[in-house]
Amino acid sequence: MMQNYWVPLLGGAIIGLAISILLFVNGRVAGVSGIVSGALRPRAGDWAWRLAFIAGLIAGGFALRTIYPESLTNTLEMTYPKIIIAGLLVGFGTVLGSGCTSGHGICGMSRLAPRSIIATIVFMAFGILAATVMK
Secondary structure (H helix, E strand, O other): OOOHHHHHHHHHHHHHHHHHHHHHHHHOOOOOHHHHHHHHHHOOOOOOHHHHHHHHHHHHHHHHHOOHHHOOOOOOOOOOOHHHHHHHHHHHHHHHHHOOOOHHHHHHHHHHOHHHHHHHHHHHHHEEEEEEEOO
């Protein structure tokens, strides 16, 4: 039974290690939406680490596809227009919520930030609602 849990546990441990390294080495919180939006508005001395972070996300996806391709099997029964609309809504939500689930849910909650705890509860509630409505 444990074999069903080793991949998510390993992934969670790697995410925890990565965000800890970014915080302790660079003094930055690993909120993906903030990192990407900051890379789109480059400032001197603040762009290289953001680009390296984004490149790491992309390289990690390619590495996962090479090492464990079945983990990326598309099981969605949605059309591409629905997927695009959902992605735009998520993007709008990250702007509205001043961050995304990686920033609030992983980094903010681990620091016991009240704003992040509330944001994560709202993210999860609306995620559950959206998943329920879409099914």
